[in-house]
Amino acid sequence: MAKLSTAQRTRRLIALLGRMENGVVISLAEMAAEVGSSSAELAEDLTTLSLCGIAPYTPWELVPVSIDGDRVEVFGSIPAMRGPVRLSLAEAEALSAALSAAGFSADDPINLKLAAATSASLDAEELARTLHTETAKHDIAIFEALAAATRDHQAVVLAYQRDGDVAARERTVEPLQLLADRGAWYLTAWCREADDFRTFRIDRIRNLQGTGEQFDPGAHGTSALSAEAFSARGLPVARLRFTNQESYIERDWPGSRLIERLENGDELAEVPFAGTDWIARRVVARLGRVEVLEPEVVREAVVALAREESSQH
């Protein structure tokens, strides 16, 4: 990690002062996770804080924090400090930008509450005019309920409507992780109907109801989570031919790779796919400029979809 400037490190220490509440006993690792530092960085910061104070700098005027192994203890109060310092403008803007990326508008109650309590200088609407994160429109109430259910390990019943479905279907799921990918948010969950992990686009969840039932988040393993969140590993692969009228662009086909450039300008690529619906639709949308070479099941899906679309147009 790059060495922090004096100003940057001071900001971190000022932020930590707000956590110095008399009686707090917490593990170093837990506190480090809370404040987004490594344990070693936090230990160094707390040691520095314990040397700071006000005149006459006797032990009674120093910041009352001690570290013993993995244990952090705040054994007194700092009379001069009255809770956490407000966010600087840059910090408030970063928080507002993060919420914007999660679909919260500048005038959403959550933004207004945060701005009122933590930042005197943030103008969230002005920020929105200069920094815009395009996010697939999901129902904020559903996002909030999913975040809470994911945190609390509460099973929920969601009404999910896939593209082309006339009505939503209900599924009972165990929410495990929220994911943002290229402008859309997804929920990874254990789906009890499918008896497997499933990923749901949050803007396609039409309704959500809590069950009040708690689940064990480790009951089905964690292979679908965290580091694997955006990985295409383990998925079947289709071989596609891109004619010279359609350039192969890697980011248009997530997880894909170019395997050969032919003399006539065509390109061959391998594209992973979770379901034939997705890849067939993308191939058909290229209107003959991309051909599926294999597997046959994807070729068949392409033909079926092209016939269906032809009948509609």
Next chain:
Amino acid sequence: MYSAVERLVNLALYLAAARVPVSAEDIRSEVLGYAPDQADDAFKRQFERDKDDLRTAGLVIRTDAENEGYYRLDRSGTFAAPLDLNAEEAASVRAAASALLGDASFPFSDDLRLAMAKITSTIDSGDVAAAARLADEDPAQQGSIVAQLAEAASIRKSVDFGYTNSHGISAPHRVDPYGLFLHDGRWYLVGRDTALDEPRTYTVARMSDIAVNPARPKSPDFERPDGFDVASFVRLPFQYGPAQSRFDALLRFGASARWRASSLTAGHGELEADGDGMLWHVSACSRPRLLQFVVDNGPGVHLLKPAGEVQALQRGLKEVLSVHG
């Protein structure tokens, strides 16, 4: 020997503890870390820098109105008020922060980390498992460049950069950065190209060698136009292209796609009710991309006009069947 960081924290605590405005000389004698034998001018410069650093950390330090040269901490401006988030809102803040702190393409992760460190004790919520990938092409590079551009836009300084356009042609540009937007996994800069004297949109992933104008760093180089809104520069995929190629299109969302109309149109064009579906009048610049959009977002999305493009779509679908037949 006290470190600069210790001196700054000592100064923050001293200002917080002071019940009356204090002078620079009080600070010099009471705050550990200022060298007693330091020359006056050097002390004053250091004290000014220290005040700036503490202000950047969120402290509101004011000059006493009645006593010039005396300072006090504005306590109501410095300390956060109680934060009244309900359980769902608290979980949402945790989820957004947790996801974006781990995403290299989010350009403000250092500030977000500090923000969460400050408010974490006031948010009554455990962590929420979340991950993000806002930008998918070289996310760390995009995140780093956007952080620079956002700072330049904030202080209104011009930027120089190299840019390779979609035809592979590279050229240097000088731009007054007005704003940034993220769309479909890519960051974009909107600003006035000083050579062309008109607003342009640049793909951040195609930029290189970014340099913020170092001249007169505290003086803005430009003013943003009144009413500027970066969101108005976001287009749908088929709306990019030369202005002279623009044409009007009419699409219909059938009953099965009506619920997605608002999301798919993203505020562009005009929607009107049409029986169990919705009609969408929208301008377009790229004919192939319009056809791709119709199929990509189906079923239930139908192209009605222009007639020539409807026929092109039908021919294209026949070509798919021919290729895979």
